[in-house]
Amino acid sequence: MNALISLLFFVITLLASVFIAQFPNSLSSYQAIHVIDGAGLYKKELTNGNTAYLQVIDLRKMRIDQVMGEVDNMGYGQGKYYQGEEKYYSPYFTNKLYSQVNNEYKKLYGNDVFSLINCSFFEQYQSSTQLSFPIKLNGVVVSGGNSPYGPIKEPKDKFYSTIRLKALVWDEQQAYITDYDSISGAPLNQKAVKNALVSYKYSDHPAKVLAQNQVNKYQVIGTLDKDGRKGDEQLLIMTVNQATLDEAASLLRNLGVKGDIITVDGGRSTYLFNSKMGNIVLPQLSNPQENPTFRHLPHYLGIRKARTQKLVPQILIDQPVGKVQVEQNRPYLILWRDNINSDVSIRLYGRNNKKLQDISARTASDGVYEWTPQIAVKPGYIIRVASRDKQSILGNLKF
Incomplete structure (x- = not known):
């Protein structure tokens, strides 16, 4: 047993040293907490009680999933940042408790799960919320965003009338951060782009611009080239519990990040989970005298190994808290989560389980389908997403 423990310690130390050696500026000042082939979690104690948690993700060996709440209201014509102001929809996504999302993600992917963070900024503190900026999920732009703090005609602060939003784009080989064009929708309007999110460059975040660069919890993201060839294969996510955005970004710069650095949702909503360490940073409970609560959030990023184990095939759909609003001849987004290899069918059933x-008789099991119903959808109807290989593997959304 002692020999086995020694071997495991040696392997972990070796993996950590390999990851450290890949950086132009050493990670030697960070403590390796959880290192696997393709990902590493590191910790660094800074001054004034600040702790920095760094995730280094090799996109060629890991997968990044966007985990979102189901849609109960499409927010037609309310999108502000995709293909022109008020030219797209801005749906209300169900806010999901971080522990529920964590449990579902582990249920789907088991020991392949590496970490989970909260991600997109959101607009309302209710059972469902609009997102601040556009998201592309597995080939479908699912939101045009709705933030008043961005380059729109009448932003809440004049500073935001001219800022340039940034888009983080990733696939199974690389990631990059680039300028976002709200008129054309580029790069989200490109067919080759499957997953992307729009956000602030860290220096444009309202906490820095309007709140005097206050100390808070933040999550900043950058990309890094690993092998000297064109394309950044590594995604670096820095989570700090007590720092300014400048300080958080400088930590990534010190690790060699040269391109843009963006922020994702932080403050009291900040969430960081690691499969070895458990919950590291938790969303704060709201003050009993205050509303809102910050533990129910609409959008998460899950990070996992490319599938290495046999999993129980599942399709998960949660029922939104509010009444699902679907209108005839207008698009609705069907969202689900699954871990199956086969395609799925999506069918509409009426009362008494009548089809x-x-x-869609066949579509990819990628968790998103935009549907425009040609008939009136009545209360009691059901959308059923089922595996093409085994129809008993299914999930239902009830109207």
């Missing part, structure tokens, strides 16, 4: 139509 009314094939929404």
